[in-house]
Amino acid sequence: MNLCRKLWKYLLGLIILYVTVFLNLDRIRSYSTDAPIFEVTNSFSSKSHLSKDGSTNQFYHAQFKDQNHTYQFITVPKKQCSNNTKLQITILSTAGNFDIRQAIRETWANPNNSEHVANNDVRISFIISKTSNEFLNFALQKEIEKFDDMIVTDLYESYELLILKVHAILSYKQSHCQLADFQLKIDDDMAVDMDGLYRSLEDKKQASINGISGIIWKNSPPVREKKHRWYVPKTLYSEKFFPPYIDGPIYLIGKNAVPRMLEEAKNYNQWIIEDVFWTGVIGKALKIKQINWANHLLRYVIELIPSRLKCSKGGVPLIYAVHNMKGPQMIHDGYQKLKGVKCK
Numbered sequence: 116m117n118l119c120r121k122l123w124k125y126l127l128g129l130i131i132l133y134v135t136v137f138l139n140l141d142r143i144r145s146y147s148t149d150a151p152i153f154e155v156t157n158s159f160s161s162k163s164h165l166s167k168d169g170s171t172n173q174f175y176h177a178q179f180k181d182q183n184h185t186y187q188f189i190t191v192p193k194k195q196c197s198n199n200t201k202l203q204i205t206i207l208s209t210a211g212n213f214d215i216r217q218a219i220r221e222t223w224a225n226p227n228n229s230e231h232v233a234n235n236d237v238r239i240s241f242i243i244s245k246t247s248n249e250f251l252n253f254a255l256q257k258e259i260e261k262f263d264d265m266i267v268t269d270l271y272e273s274y275e276l277l278i279l280k281v282h283a284i285l286s287y288k289q290s291h292c293q294l295a296d297f298q299l300k301i302d303d304d305m306a307v308d309m310d311g312l313y314r315s316l317e318d319k320k321q322a323s324i325n326g327i328s329g330i331i332w333k334n335s336p337p338v339r340e341k342k343h344r345w346y347v348p349k350t351l352y353s354e355k356f357f358p359p360y361i362d363g364p365i366y367l368i369g370k371n372a373v374p375r376m377l378e379e380a381k382n383y384n385q386w387i388i389e390d391v392f393w394t395g396v397i398g399k400a401l402k403i404k405q406i407n408w409a410n411h412l413l414r415y416v417i418e419l420i421p422s423r424l425k426c427s428k429g430g431v432p433l434i435y436a437v438h439n440m441k442g443p444q445m446i447h448d449g450y451q452k453l454k455g456v457k458c459k
């Protein structure tokens with residue numbers, strides 16, 4: 116019975132939503148045709164659409180040995196890095212994940228919860244790809260204006276093109292936040308203890324401006340089944356094992372490594388698996404130092420237990436992030452658990 120009532124409430128909510136949207140359809144339509152900031156069609160061929168801050172004028176090139184792509188940042192935050200910004204965090208998100216972004220804003224990216232975020236020592240934004248869905252665009256436009264923390268590219272959203280999204284993160288670092296010591300690439304299904312993460316930047320054993328930090332995978336074999344999502348043909352990579360690489364959901368790149376990675380990628384064919392490519396293949400070619408955060412990150416929600424949430428000898432929490440947070444509530448819960456660790 117309880118379930119029935121919940122379902123009914125849910126349905127009622129949907130009906131109200133649809134009615135609201137349809138009553139406003141005209142407004143939505145004119146909004147999306149009037150608003151040049153959010154160009155939906157033909158961005159690849161159109162020459163220039165000035166946004167409020169002029170961000171759309173510049174073209175960026177993702178160059179690989181076998182393929183070239185040109186893309187733009189359709190929207191960037193007006194608030195940018197400042198001279199004291201030490202860490203830029205770019206959260207990979209997708210257009211529809213409104214409530215997840217909101218949960219992140221309310222927890223670990225909240226300036227009220229971290230002095231470093233409030234001071235702009237840490238600059239946080241989401242990166243998404245454009246969408247052609249009018250309803251999503253309407254809501255996104257509101258979100259962009261309200262929070263000023265969105266980077267929107269005209270790249271297509273697909274797993275196969277994640278590698279380009281990371282290219283966009285790196286070139287955004289170079290073009291908009293070059294002085295910051297570190298770039299963090301992180302997915303939107305993580306909860307973070309910002310103070311712990313920030314502390315790690317000051318520890319040479321955990322972060323280097325020349326290196327990459329995260330969970331290191333060693334001796335992983337490429338998948339050779341053609342239909343698999345992670346299929347790697349021998350013509351692309353013939354060796355039995357991937358080079359050691361850093362797990363994709365969260366990795367920290369030192370400022371000196373960023374431009375070198377962008378340059379080196381030009382000598383390689385384009386991959387699909389983003390973390391193996393950027394941190395493993397390119398990282399190895401450049402002999403970029405890898406720093407293991409295996410003692411500082413958790414991969415699953417079931418690991419959020421006292422025996423895993425330990426303190427260091429120095430009396431600070433060891434764990435600063437947890438992955439696989441499914442939905443906004445889990446982000447809140449995960450964040451509270453990380454923050455709840457008490458060390459003497």
Ligand SMILES: *[C@@H]1O[C@H](CO)[C@@H](O)[C@H](O)[C@H]1NC(C)=O
Pocket residue numbers: 178179180181182183
């Ligand atoms: C990519 O662009 C560069 C620079 O314009 C050019 O030299 C190269 O031949 C292009 N590569 C491909 C595969 O189109």
Ligand SMILES: *[C@@H]1O[C@H](CO)[C@@H](O)[C@H](O)[C@H]1NC(C)=O
Pocket residue numbers: 198
């Ligand atoms: C930031 O640093 C640059 C270069 O060192 C300097 O020219 C600029 O005045 C600084 N800006 C502020 C707001 O301190």
Ligand SMILES: *[C@@H]1O[C@H](CO)[C@@H](O)[C@H](O)[C@H]1NC(C)=O
Pocket residue numbers: 220221225226227
């Ligand atoms: C931060 O605190 C202020 C004052 O209590 C509040 O108005 C604001 O909504 C808070 N910001 C967030 C992101 O929670």
